[in-house]
Amino acid sequence: MSAQPDIVSLCDRIGRERLESVVREFHSRVLADPVLGHYFHAIPDIEDHVARFTEFWWIGMGGASTNPPDIDMIGKHQHLKISRSEMNRWLGLFSESIHELLPEELASQWIAMTASIARRLQGIVSD
Numbered sequence: 001m002s003a004q005p006d007i008v009s010l011c012d013r014i015g016r017e018r019l020e021s022v023v024r025e026f027h028s029r030v031l032a033d034p035v036l037g038h039y040f041h042a043i044p045d046i047e048d049h050v051a052r053f054t055e056f057w058w059i060g061m062g063g064a065s066t067n068p069p070d071i072d073m074i075g076k077h078q079h080l081k082i083s084r085s086e087m088n089r090w091l092g093l094f095s096e097s098i099h100e101l102l103p104e105e106l107a108s109q110w111i112a113m114t115a116s117i118a119r120r121l122q123g124i125v126s127d
Contacts (some may be wrong), residue, residue, distance in 0.1 A: 010113075011093055014106050016058065023054045023108075026097035035119030039080060060113060073117075074124060081126045091118055 026105065027050055030036050044047045059065050077125065082090075094114055098107045 006065075010106070010109055011058050011061035011063035013104065014061065014110070016063070018101060019057060019061075020050075020054045022097050022101050023050055023057065025101060026094050027053075029092070029093045029097060033089070033093060036086060036093070039082075057110075057113075073121065077121065078124045081125075082124065084119075087118060087121065087125055091115070094127050 006008065026122075027040065027046065031040050040046065047127060055068065056071055059068055070078075091114060095111050098110050098114075
C-alpha cells in the first residue's frame with residue numbers, strides 16, 4: 001500500500017503575505033486606472049475592501065477563516081452596470097498583478113480561478 005501524497009492547498013503554496021501583496025498591487029493598479037478607478041474610489045472603506053477581497057481569495061483557495069465574511073458577489077456588483085470591456089479590463093489588471101508577484105505555476109492556477117469568478121459575474125455584465 002503506497003502512501004497518499006500530501007495535498008497542499010493553493011493558499012498554502014502562495015502564502016497569506018503574498019496573496020495580500022497581490023491584492024494590494026491590484027488595488028493600486030485599479031485605483032489608478034482611468035476606466036475602472038471610479039468604481040473603486042466610490043468604495044467608502046478601501047482597506048475593508050482589501051481585507052474582504054483577501055479573505056475571499058484565501059477561503060476560495062482552501063484557507064481556513066475564523067470569521068469568514070458574508071459575501072454576496074452578485075448582489076454587491078449588480079447595481080454597477082459593469083460592461084464586458086470593463087470586466088475584461090478588471091481581469092487584465094488582476095492577472096498582471098498576479099503574474100508580477102507570483103511564479104508562473106501559482107499565477108496560472110490563480111488566474112484560472114479568476115476566470116471562473118468572471119464567468120459567474122457574466123450575468124450582471126451590461127452590454
